[in-house]
Amino acid sequence: MDALESEETPVAPAEPAEPPPLVAAPAVDAPESKEPPAAPVEPLQLLGQPAVDALERSESPAATVEPVPPPVATVLRFDLHQRLQHGLLASSFVLLVVTGWPLAAHSAKASASAAIVALFGGIERCSGIHRIAAIVMVIASLYHLAYLAVLASRRGLSASMLPSPGDLRNLGQNLLFFVGKRGERPKFPRFSYFEKFDYWAVFWGVAIMVGSGLVRWFPVEATGIFPPWVYEIAHYAHADEALLAALAIFIWHFYNVHLRPGVFPMSRVFLTGRLTLEQLQEEHGAEYEELMRARAQAEAKAKEGG
Numbered sequence: 001m002d003a004l005e006s007e008e009t010p011v012a013p014a015e016p017a018e019p020p021p022l023v024a025a026p027a028v029d030a031p032e033s034k035e036p037p038a039a040p041v042e043p044l045q046l047l048g049q050p051a052v053d054a055l056e057r058s059e060s061p062a063a064t065v066e067p068v069p070p071p072v073a074t075v076l077r078f079d080l081h082q083r084l085q086h087g088l089l090a091s092s093f094v095l096l097v098v099t100g101w102p103l104a105a106h107s108a109k110a111s112a113s114a115a116i117v118a119l120f121g122g123i124e125r126c127s128g129i130h131r132i133a134a135i136v137m138v139i140a141s142l143y144h145l146a147y148l149a150v151l152a153s154r155r156g157l158s159a160s161m162l163p164s165p166g167d168l169r170n171l172g173q174n175l176l177f178f179v180g181k182r183g184e185r186p187k188f189p190r191f192s193y194f195e196k197f198d199y200w201a202v203f204w205g206v207a208i209m210v211g212s213g214l215v216r217w218f219p220v221e222a223t224g225i226f227p228p229w230v231y232e233i234a235h236y237a238h239a240d241e242a243l244l245a246a247l248a249i250f251i252w253h254f255y256n257v258h259l260r261p262g263v264f265p266m267s268r269v270f271l272t273g274r275l276t277l278e279q280l281q282e283e284h285g286a287e288y289e290e291l292m293r294a295r296a297q298a299e300a301k302a303k304e305g306g
C-alpha cells in the first residue's frame with residue numbers, strides 16, 4: 001500500500017540515514033561539500049603498511065583497487081514508518097493468499113494445495129494461520145486509518161494521492177504510448193494514476209475481505225444479525241475477491257512496480273524508500289521538473305540575498 005505522504009519531499013545523498021526535509025531550498029546536490037578538499041589518501045594506506053607491502057609483493061595483475069563511486073542524490077518517497085506499514089500489509093496478504101488457496105474447496109485436491117497443506121502441517125493449521133494473518137491485516141489497516149487521522153490533524157496530509165483530472169489525461173497519453181502513437185511516456189506527477197489506483201483499491205478490497213471473512217469466521221453470530229443469504233454471499237464474495245486481489249497484486253502491481261522495462265527484476269523502493277534523481281526524472285517527470293524549478297528559485301534567492 002502506498003501511503004499518503006506529508007507535503008515535504010526530502011532530497012538527500014544515499015548514505016546518511018534521514019535527510020533534512022525539502023521545503024523551499026531543495027538540497028538536491030547534497031554530495032557537494034563546503035569543506036576544503038582533504039589530501040588524497042590511498043585506500044591501502046588506511047589498511048596500514050603490511051597491506052601496502054603485501055600488494056607490492058604480489059605478482060598478480062588482478063590486485064588493483066576499485067575506484068569508489070561518488071554518492072548518488074536520492075529522493076525519499078516512502079519513510080521508515082510507511083515502509084513498515086507496507087511490509088505488514090504485504091506479508092499478511094501473501095500469507096492469506098497462500099493459506100487461503102487450499103481452503104477454497106474447488107482446489108483442495110489440486111497438487112498446489114497439497115503442497116501448501118504439507119508445508120503448513122495440515123489443513124487445520126492453514127486455517128489457523130489464515131486467521132492469524134487476517135488479524136494482522138485488520139491491525140495494519142486500522143493502524144493506517146489512525147495514521148491518516150493523525151497526519152490530517154497535523155495538517156500533514158498531502159492531496160497528491162487524490163485522484164485528479166490529470167490522471168485521466170496521463171492514462172490516455174500512456175495508452176497512446178503503449179500502442180506506439182506517442183514517442184514518450186507521460187510525465188507523471190508525484191503519484192501516477194496506477195499508483196493511486198493501487199492505493200485506493202486496497203480500501204475496498206480490505207473492506208470486502210474483512211467483512212466477508214468475519215461472517216465466515218463467526219457464522220452463528222453473523223446469521224443472528226443478518227439474514228441467512230448474507231452468509232452465502234460472504235462465501236462467494238470472499239473467494240472471488242481473493243482471486244481478484246491476488247491477480248491484481250501479482251500481475252498489475254508487480255508489473256508496474258517491479259517487472260516493467262527499466263525496473264526489472266525488482267524495485268528496491270519498498271526497502272530503501274528512495275528513488276535516485278535519475279529514476280525520479282524517468283518515472284515522475286512532472287515532479288522532477290517541479291523540484292528543479294524550486295531548486296533554481298531557491299538558488300536565485302540565495303544569490304540575491306548574499
Ligand code: HEM
Pocket residue numbers: 093096097100101102103104105127130131134135137138209210211212213214216217235236238239242243245246
Ligand atoms: C486479501 C486477503 C485474503 C485472502 C486472499 C483470503 C483468501 C481466502 C480463501 C481463498 C479462502 C477459501 C475460500 C472460501 O472458503 O471462501 C478463505 C477462507 C477464509 N477466510 Fe480468507 N482471505 C483473506 C482475508 C481474510 C480475512 C481478513 C479474514 C477474517 C477477518 C478471513 C477469514 C477467512 C475464513 C474464516 C475463512 C474460512 C476458513 C476455513 O474454512 O477454515 N480471510 N480466505
